[in-house]
Amino acid sequence: MKKQRFKWSNLYLIFIFIVLYAPIAFLIFYSFNDGGTMTSFTGFTLDNYAAVFEDTRLIGIVLNTLLVALLSSLIATTIGTFGAIGIYFVKKRETRNAVLSFNNILLVSPDVIIGASFLILFTFIGFRLGFVSVLLSHVAFSIPIVVLMVLPKLQEMNDTMIKAARDLGANTWQVLLKVILPSITPGILAGYFMAFTYSLDDFAVTFFVTGNGFTTLAVEIYSRARQGVSLEINALSALMFVFALILVIGYYFIQQHNMTKKQKNKKRQHAEAVSMR
Amino acid sequence: MTKKSNVFYFIPYTFWLLLFVVAPLVLIVYQSFFTVDGQFTLDNYQAYFQSGTYLRMTLNSFWYAFLITLFTLLISYPTAYLLNKTKHKQLWLLLIILPTWINLLLKAYAFIGIFSANGTVNDFLAFVGIGRQQILFTDFSFLAVATYIEIPFMILPIFNALEEMNPSFIRASRDLGANNFETFRRVIFPLTLTGVKSGVQAVFIPSLSLFMLTRLIGGNRVITLGTAIEQHFLVTQNWGMGSTIGVVLIIAMILIMLFTGEKKKKGVAHK
Amino acid sequence: MKKLISMILAILLICAGLYIGADQLEKAKGITGENSLNLYNWGDYIDPELITKFEDETGYRVTYETFDSNEAMYTKIEQGGTNYDLAVPSEYMIERMIDEDLLIELDHSKIKGLANIDAQFLNQSFDPSNQFSIPYFWGTLGIIYNDKFVEEDAIQHWDDLWNPELKNEVMLIDGAREIIGLALDSEGNSLNSKEDDQLAAAAKKLSGLTPNVKAIVADEIKMYMIQEEASVAVTFSGEASEMLYENENLHYVIPSEGSNLWFDNFVIPKTAKNFEAAYAFINFMLEPENAAQNAEYVGYSTPNKEAMKILPAEITEDEQFYPNEETMKNLEVYEDLGSKYIGVYNDYFLEFKMHRK
Numbered sequence: 039m040k041k042q043r044f045k046w047s048n049l050y051l052i053f054i055f056i057v058l059y060a061p062i063a064f065l066i067f068y069s070f071n072d073g074g075t076m077t078s079f080t081g082f083t084l085d086n087y088a089a090v091f092e093d094t095r096l097i098g099i100v101l102n103t104l105l106v107a108l109l110s111s112l113i114a115t116t117i118g119t120f121g122a123i124g125i126y127f128v129k130k131r132e133t134r135n136a137v138l139s140f141n142n143i144l145l146v147s148p149d150v151i152i153g154a155s156f157l158i159l160f161t162f163i164g165f166r167l168g169f170v171s172v173l174l175s176h177v178a179f180s181i182p183i184v185v186l187m188v189l190p191k192l193q194e195m196n197d198t199m200i201k202a203a204r205d206l207g208a209n210t211w212q213v214l215l216k217v218i219l220p221s222i223t224p225g226i227l228a229g230y231f232m233a234f235t236y237s238l239d240d241f242a243v244t245f246f247v248t249g250n251g252f253t254t255l256a257v258e259i260y261s262r263a264r265q266g267v268s269l270e271i272n273a274l275s276a277l278m279f280v281f282a283l284i285l286v287i288g289y290y291f292i293q294q295h296n297m298t299k300k301q302k303n304k305k306r307q308h309a310e311a312v313s314m315r
Numbered sequence: 316m317t318k319k320s321n322v323f324y325f326i327p328y329t330f331w332l333l334l335f336v337v338a339p340l341v342l343i344v345y346q347s348f349f350t351v352d353g354q355f356t357l358d359n360y361q362a363y364f365q366s367g368t369y370l371r372m373t374l375n376s377f378w379y380a381f382l383i384t385l386f387t388l389l390i391s392y393p394t395a396y397l398l399n400k401t402k403h404k405q406l407w408l409l410l411i412i413l414p415t416w417i418n419l420l421l422k423a424y425a426f427i428g429i430f431s432a433n434g435t436v437n438d439f440l441a442f443v444g445i446g447r448q449q450i451l452f453t454d455f456s457f458l459a460v461a462t463y464i465e466i467p468f469m470i471l472p473i474f475n476a477l478e479e480m481n482p483s484f485i486r487a488s489r490d491l492g493a494n495n496f497e498t499f500r501r502v503i504f505p506l507t508l509t510g511v512k513s514g515v516q517a518v519f520i521p522s523l524s525l526f527m528l529t530r531l532i533g534g535n536r537v538i539t540l541g542t543a544i545e546q547h548f549l550v551t552q553n554w555g556m557g558s559t560i561g562v563v564l565i566i567a568m569i570l571i572m573l574f575t576g577e578k579k580k581k582g583v584a585h586k
Numbered sequence: 587m588k589k590l591i592s593m594i595l596a597i598l599l600i601c602a603g604l605y606i607g608a609d610q611l612e613k614a615k616g617i618t619g620e621n622s623l624n625l626y627n628w629g630d631y632i633d634p635e636l637i638t639k640f641e642d643e644t645g646y647r648v649t650y651e652t653f654d655s656n657e658a659m660y661t662k663i664e665q666g667g668t669n670y671d672l673a674v675p676s677e678y679m680i681e682r683m684i685d686e687d688l689l690i691e692l693d694h695s696k697i698k699g700l701a702n703i704d705a706q707f708l709n710q711s712f713d714p715s716n717q718f719s720i721p722y723f724w725g726t727l728g729i730i731y732n733d734k735f736v737e738e739d740a741i742q743h744w745d746d747l748w749n750p751e752l753k754n755e756v757m758l759i760d761g762a763r764e765i766i767g768l769a770l771d772s773e774g775n776s777l778n779s780k781e782d783d784q785l786a787a788a789a790k791k792l793s794g795l796t797p798n799v800k801a802i803v804a805d806e807i808k809m810y811m812i813q814e815e816a817s818v819a820v821t822f823s824g825e826a827s828e829m830l831y832e833n834e835n836l837h838y839v840i841p842s843e844g845s846n847l848w849f850d851n852f853v854i855p856k857t858a859k860n861f862e863a864a865y866a867f868i869n870f871m872l873e874p875e876n877a878a879q880n881a882e883y884v885g886y887s888t889p890n891k892e893a894m895k896i897l898p899a900e901i902t903e904d905e906q907f908y909p910n911e912e913t914m915k916n917l918e919v920y921e922d923l924g925s926k927y928i929g930v931y932n933d934y935f936l937e938f939k940m941h942r943k
Contacts, residue, residue, distance in 0.1 A: 047397045047400075048397075050393060050394070050397060051394065051397050051398065051401070051407075054390070054394050054411075054466075055410070055411075057463070058411065058414045058463070058466070058467075059414060060425075060429065061414075061417075061422045061425035061426055061429065061463075062414055062417055062422075062425070064425040064428055064429060064435070065417070065421055065422075065424075065425050068428075074832070075809075075812060075832055076424060076425070076428045076809075077428070077433075077809075077812055077813045077832075093634075094611055094614070095650065097611065098608055098611040098612065101604050101607045101608040101611070102604075102608050104600075104604050105601055105604040105605055105608060108597050108600060108601050108604070109597075109601050112594065112597050112598070112601075116327075117327045117328055117331055118328070120324045120325070120327060120328055121324070121325065121327075121328030121331075123324045124324035124325040124328060127324070135572065135573065137332075138572060139568070139569045139572050140332055140336050140337070140340075141332075141336075142516070142520060142568055142572060143336050143340060143565055143568070144335070144336060145516075145517070145520050145521060145568075147339075147343075147524070147561060147564065147565065148524040148526065148540075148541045148544045148545065148561065148564075150526075150544060150545050150548045150549065150557075151339075151343060151544060151548065151557065151558070151561045152339065154548055154554070154661065155338075155339035155342050155343060156335070156339065157661070157662075157665050157667075158342060158665065159334075159335075159338060159339065159342075160667060161665045161666055161667045165667065166667060167667035167668050168668075171667075174335075175335075177331075178331060178334075178335035179335075181328070181331055181335075183517065186472075186513045186516060186517055187471070187472060187475075187513065189513070190472065190475070190476060190509035190510055190512070190513050191475065191479070193509055194476075194479050194509065210323070219590065223589065223590060224475050224478060224479070225475060226590065227593075228471050228472065228475055231409075231412050231471070232468070232471065232517075234416075235412065235415045235416060235467075238415075238416050238418075239415070239416075239418065239419050241419075241420075245653075245654075245658060246658075246661065246662070248651075249651075249662070249667055249668030250624070250649075250668050250669065251624065251649040251651060253651060253652070255418065256418055256419075256420075257652070258629065258652060259418050259420055259421065260420055260629075260654050261628065261629030261652035261653055261654040262629035262630045262652070263420065263629065263654060263804075263805040263806075266630075266805070266808055266809070266828060267420070267421070267424065268630070271418075271421065272421070275417055275418065275421055278416070278417075279413070279416070279417060282413060282416055283410075283413060286406070286409045286410065286413060287406065290403070290405065290406040290409065293405075294403075351925040351926075351929065352925065368936060368937055368940050371940065372940065424806075424809065427806065427809060427810070427813075428813075431810070431813045431815050432813065432814060432815050433813060433814060433815075434813075449754075451801070451815060452800060452801045530760060530802070530803055530804060530806075531803070531806055533801075534757075534800065534801025534802060534803055535760060535801060535802035535803065535939050536801065538936075538939055538940055543936065546932060546936065549655060549657045549658060549661075550657055550761075550762065550928075550932060551925075551928055551929055551932045552657060552660075552925070552928070553925070553929060553932075
């Protein structure tokens with residue numbers, strides 16, 4: 039009985055993964071098509087990949103895109119985490135809710151509104167559009183999601199720990215480093231990933247605030263839509279995807295490797311305890 | 316001391332709040348009171364609340380956002396729950412997020428290929444003898460793709476909440492004689508509620524203003540407030556009306572936040 | 587804690603690497619302030635080889651930035667903050683930008699090869715005597731159909747879209763001017779109409795089209811028609827030419843009772859810095875050889891009559907894209923309607939879209 043259920047649950051997970059990866063498999067499959075469209079597969083070719091490597095403009099755009107995404111989510115995560123800690127310490131519920139409402143405004147506003155108002159903002163202060171304006175905008179729209187990811191972790195945190203640390207004479211800095219941050223690390227990482235995702239995917243905001251030759255991949259892809267997105271973009275996405283996949287798996291196993299044996303054992307025991315139930 | 320540290324935490328955040336939230340917000344509210352010609356007016360709000368078109372659109376948006384959130388939750392909760400029990404759970408979680416790094420437009424194009432009249436799904440349906448169906452431009456395809464896009468944003472917070480949960484609670488519950496369902500209902504689900512809430516917020520709120528998928532996959536059969544805003548900002552260039560709808564959306568969001576707010580939680584914490 | 591710090595360091599390190607990489611690429615292009623030309627154009631709307639050729643011939647370095655709609659481009663130029671030396675808006679947007687003083691008056695003494703442009707594409711109402719713009723490509727709005735599902739002669743006019751046999755088979759382009767315009771045209775009115783009763787009649791007629799409409803989409807129409815998702819669609823000639831290239835069952839018809847004639851023209855926006863480079867590029871693209879090469883790459887109709895002599899006859903004799911005089915006579919260019927009537931058109935269109943359930 040127990041075994042049976044375990045299999046069913048695996049089946050469910052496998053199904054979810056197949057669904058999640060189906061469109062990507064579709065894209066990668068057609069990146070090898072020499073027919074030029076994603077409709078009928080006429081023959082195998084690597085031309086689309088060759089086109090990517092010849093297109094230095096596109097490669098430059100990819101580098102810029104990654105740079106903006108990595109850096110903006112790092113800054114956003116830092117600001118957002120501190121913001122969440124600040125919100126957590128606010129005692130009055132009304133104030134907290136008010137701040138949270140403000141926090142979520144950027145999440146609810148359609149990208150077009152955000153983009154247009156950021157553009158007005160930047161040009162109003164006479165800011166030159168380009169890398170920095172795009173970076174700042176990405177930081178700006180990523181912060182709320184980080185706060186949303188970190189806050190629940192703080193609420194789950196044991197309040198008494200902080201009190202205990204304070205009683206033992208720890209100062210604010212020490213409380214932060216030794217107590218708060220370690221217990222909310224999963225939330226911070228989740229926030230970082232979300233912010234990274236938002237940044238990679240954003241088109242509308244970036245479009246409005248970019249300029250002077252700076253472009254991200256999303257903007258480039260959307261503006262190619264009128265002419266039809268060529269399979270070169272498929273090939274590029276396939277390359278980036280495989281690269282990310284290798285990075286993620288590699289990172290994970292290095293992480294695993296570095297884990298001390300003790301931790302590993304502890305983890306295993308824990309896992310067994312859970313799965314036995 | 317808490318006061319002082321609070322100020323310290325808040326400095327960059329407040330700066331962001333003022334510059335990138337309050338300033339644009341003021342701008343949007345300000346603009347919503349002006350006509351295309353720059354005349355001060357309340358007409359935009361009047362037009363919104365008196366026009367059946369906009370009210371129907373608002374209802375539509377909420378209904379679809381609700382459905383998207385519901386489906387996403389129904390799929391994501393068990394996934395997060397089961398993921399949490401797997402051996403390399405962090406790796407699997409990363410692999411759930413990975414598909415979101417592919418450009419949305421490209422994924423939408425892939426779905427067009429999959430759902431189209433001669434696409435993968437229809438080839439399969441024809442093969443098993445059901446026959447080809449119109450899938451694109453239906454509520455089904457729109458909801459399916461929107462749910463697909465949002466799933467990782469729901470799984471992540473729920474997974475985090477599950478991971479933090481103390482397994483001894485479950486054990487205790489079992490020892491007290493609760494069956495699986497009762498343990499889930501009384502122990503697991505309540506303890507992961509914060510994760511579910513932040514997931515719902517991260518999905519429902521943006522779903523209200525989806526616009527690209529409504530056209531690409533829904534063929535504009537599904538019209539949401541996002542569609543109208545996009546049109547007013549980019550086509551009509553009637554930023555006043557666009558801002559008005561934006562203001563309505565923001566007020567709706569604040570109301571949602573109040574309803575799903577953490578009233579109970581707070582009471583417990585201060586016991 | 588250590589985990590967090592090491593992650594932050596790793597991210598910063600990667601960022602530094604990316605920055606250096608991007609910087610090197612930029613340097614390799616050799617862009618300095620003085621020799622650069624900032625070109626603002628639709629995505630993939632020029633043969634990249636021509637840009638290289640231009641760079642080799644003149645020594646200027648081209649920075650190519652892209653937009654996906656006229657309105658979005660307008661917003662960027664109006665707000666400023668970037669220096670676009672050359673942009674390619676469509677005609678109704680050019681008219682508006684002239685009105686709002688966003689364009690530089692062209693110095694015709696610096697333009698060589700304007701005589702290559704066919705006279706019928708010059709001196710249009712949106713820019714009489716071409717003081718502000720030079721034609722780049724032109725085209726029409728029409729109907730594309732698939733002869734597998736629809737008989738060849740069944741679709742020749744806008745009214746044919748209302749044929750009950752086309753139930754749930756018609757795809758429309760997501761544009762208020764286009765859709766309201768085709769209804770106006772089908773009733774024999776001008777597609778720039780500002781007569782309230784004509785517009786109301788058009789809207790009423792459109793609501794009768796609802797059962798036939800499968801979807802209202804934008805650029806994706808191309809993909810859908812190639813995939814044979816629908817049998818009939820209303821779309822632009824440029825898009826159509828690419829669809830025909832991909833699927834030989836497709837045909838394009840310009841309804842002879844009247845349709846839209848559109849232009850994408852070069853303009854020099856007020857934001858421009860490098861005028862010499864802008865003129866050099868305009869002149870370069872006016873050269874018949876280059877215009878012909880570009881027309882073959884992009885697939886749109888070129889206004890350059892000298893280039894047409896170079897292009898293969900199968901392109902220039904194709905009446906789907908280079909229509910005969912009779913049809914040309916009935917084509918109309920969009921005029922700027924003014925904000926009030928843009929609003930009216932869009933409200934009717936939004937209602938039409940909402941009608942659908």
